[in-house]
Amino acid sequence: MTRQVTARIAGAFEHPQRKIPGKTVPQVLAEVAYGALADAGLSLSDVDGFFCSEVPGLGSIAMADYLGLDNLSYVDVTEGGGASYVMHAGHAVAAVAAGKCRVALLAMAGLPLSGTRSGGGERGPDHPYESAYGVTVPAGYALAAQRHMHEYGTTSEQLAEVKVAAAHHAQFNPNAVLRKPVTIADVVESPLISDPLHRLDCCITTDGGAALVIVAEDVARSLPGRTVKILGHGEAVKHSAAGGIDLTYTGAALSGPRAFAEAGLTPRDVDYVSIYDSFTITVLMSLEDLGFCEKGKGGTFVTDGTLQGPDGRLPYNTDGGGLCNNHPDFRGGMVRTVEAVRQLRGEATPEIQVPGARIGLVQAHGGSLGFRTAAATLLLGTEDA
Amino acid sequence: MTPEDPVLDRFREALSAGRLDLPRCTACGALVWYPRARCPHCMSESLEWEALSGSGTVHSCTVNRRGQGKYAGADPFVIAYVELAEGPRVLSRVDGTTHIGMPVRLTHGLDDEGQVRLTFERDPDVKESS
Numbered sequence: 001m002t003r004q005v006t007a008r009i010a011g012a013f014e015h016p017q018r019k020i021p022g023k024t025v026p027q028v029l030a031e032v033a034y035g036a037l038a039d040a041g042l043s044l045s046d047v048d049g050f051f052c053s054e055v056p057g058l059g060s061i062a063m064a065d066y067l068g069l070d071n072l073s074y075v076d077v078t079e080g081g082g083a084s085y086v087m088h089a090g091h092a093v094a095a096v097a098a099g100k101c102r103v104a105l106l107a108m109a110g111l112p113l114s115g116t117r118s119g120g121g122e123r124g125p126d127h128p129y130e131s132a133y134g135v136t137v138p139a140g141y142a143l144a145a146q147r148h149m150h151e152y153g154t155t156s157e158q159l160a161e162v163k164v165a166a167a168h169h170a171q172f173n174p175n176a177v178l179r180k181p182v183t184i185a186d187v188v189e190s191p192l193i194s195d196p197l198h199r200l201d202c203c204i205t206t207d208g209g210a211a212l213v214i215v216a217e218d219v220a221r222s223l224p225g226r227t228v229k230i231l232g233h234g235e236a237v238k239h240s241a242a243g244g245i246d247l248t249y250t251g252a253a254l255s256g257p258r259a260f261a262e263a264g265l266t267p268r269d270v271d272y273v274s275i276y277d278s279f280t281i282t283v284l285m286s287l288e289d290l291g292f293c294e295k296g297k298g299g300t301f302v303t304d305g306t307l308q309g310p311d312g313r314l315p316y317n318t319d320g321g322g323l324c325n326n327h328p329d330f331r332g333g334m335v336r337t338v339e340a341v342r343q344l345r346g347e348a349t350p351e352i353q354v355p356g357a358r359i360g361l362v363q364a365h366g367g368s369l370g371f372r373t374a375a376a377t378l379l380l381g382t383e384d385a
Numbered sequence: 386m387t388p389e390d391p392v393l394d395r396f397r398e399a400l401s402a403g404r405l406d407l408p409r410c411t412a413c414g415a416l417v418w419y420p421r422a423r424c425p426h427c428m429s430e431s432l433e434w435e436a437l438s439g440s441g442t443v444h445s446c447t448v449n450r451r452g453q454g455k456y457a458g459a460d461p462f463v464i465a466y467v468e469l470a471e472g473p474r475v476l477s478r479v480d481g482t483t484h485i486g487m488p489v490r491l492t493h494g495l496d497d498e499g500q501v502r503l504t505f506e507r508d509p510d511v512k513e514s515s
Binding site for chain 2: 138
């Protein structure tokens with residue numbers, strides 16, 4: 001069955017560098033934005049929708065100026081941390097469906113290694129109640145991991161499987177930061193950062209950026225192939241619930257079913273997943289919450305090479321993910337989406353191209369699983385899906 | 386300049402007197418963590434401060450071995466969620482070896498600079514339920 005959709009991803013671009021000295025964030029944004037437009041076979045004058053968050057300047061305005069976006073009829077500066085870009089993709093489809101724009105450009109970039117950090121916005125109302133504890137990003141996720149282990153018996157060795165699969169994939173990606181395969185022992189014997197998370201349970205920090213171009217169906221039909229259908233989208237905010245925080249699930253438990261319902265698909269239909277792997281626990285919990293296995297059984301599910309491409313039951317993050325390849329600006333949603341696009345176009349690295357991949361899922365999270373998060377899910381399909 | 390925050394001031398005032406007080410909504414009865422001016426369950430603006438026991442159980446915990454910023458030299462230290470006897474799960478520090486299910490009691494509410502840092506220790510008077 002060939003599905004009718006509202007919009008497709010027509011262009012995708014990931015900056016090839018992971019440390020980018022001597023360039024500004026706007027310059028890197030231009031490189032990825034223009035890269036994605038060139039990939040789509042479109043030009044600046046075609047762009048009428050612009051989706052971004054935490055780019056330099058006020059909202060989208062300064063970067064629209066810098067990039068030369070002269071025909072904007074729709075902008076969206078939705079902020080959801082690393083999930084922002086997957087939210088933007090869903091919002092772009094809605095905007096196209098409403099007739100607000102036909103060619104949407106989504107772009108992100110950041111240079112944390114080169115000293116330029118994104119803002120982070122005004123402090124939240126939680127700040128006076130949470131800021132004097134010395135909570136780091138790993139510590140927040142560790143609180144979720146520890147409770148998951150307590151409730152379900154998840155082990156460090158099971159979490160390590162998530163890293164082992166990512167490292168297996170990264171060896172085939174010449175741009176990846178960490179290209180050396182690792183063993184379960186390597187992960188569990190690496191230094192503890194915040195118990196139970198070891199150094200190798202944590203993602204890397206990189207400079208970089210990525211961009212996507214999402215177009216209306218009539219625009220897609222005028223382009224020379226290689227588009228990816230957007231079949232479904234869901235998003236959610238999961239927070240600390242006024243003292244009732246549940247650390248054992250992620251916002252994917254909410255965003256996932258919404259995306260599957262919109263697409264008319266189930267987890268069994270999915271050939272490939274991109275999951276924002278801020279930490280190994282994020283992937284394991286997401287897989288459960290998305291319904292790829294029973295809740296609490298993620299540890300068992302990921303063992304025995306389930307996640308390893310190209311032949312595992314559910315290959316994930318075949319570029320090496322944020323654990324090994326790329327995690328620009330501490331925000332993984334966009335680069336994870338780009339790898340899903342590669343898989344569905346059949347353009348992933350040959351060693352890990354999933355044979356016959358037709359349906360891909362992207363899951364992103366922003367914020368911290370230990371506190372409050374935005375979550376977004378995309379279901380994507382090949383042109384004949 | 387930090388804007389006025391009477392709710393935060395009231396919360397810290399109790400902590401500096403050795404009490405853990407939280408707002409309880411008089412309309413729906415919910416105890417609210419973290420403190421705020423309106424009830425996030427029923428929107429009521431009628432909340433009354435209630436003194437809590439300061440007792441709880443460790444709900445989750447981690448040893449942070451890599452403190453950052455001003456906590457860089459202070460590691461390792463335990464960060465936890467403590468489930469208070471009255472219900473809310475609150476971000477906490479716990480002194481000493483800590484595990485999930487361990488009964489704890491509040492020892493401090495503020496750090497040296499007067500910032501909120503609920504700090505607990507093992508409660509020797511409470512037997513851990515298995």
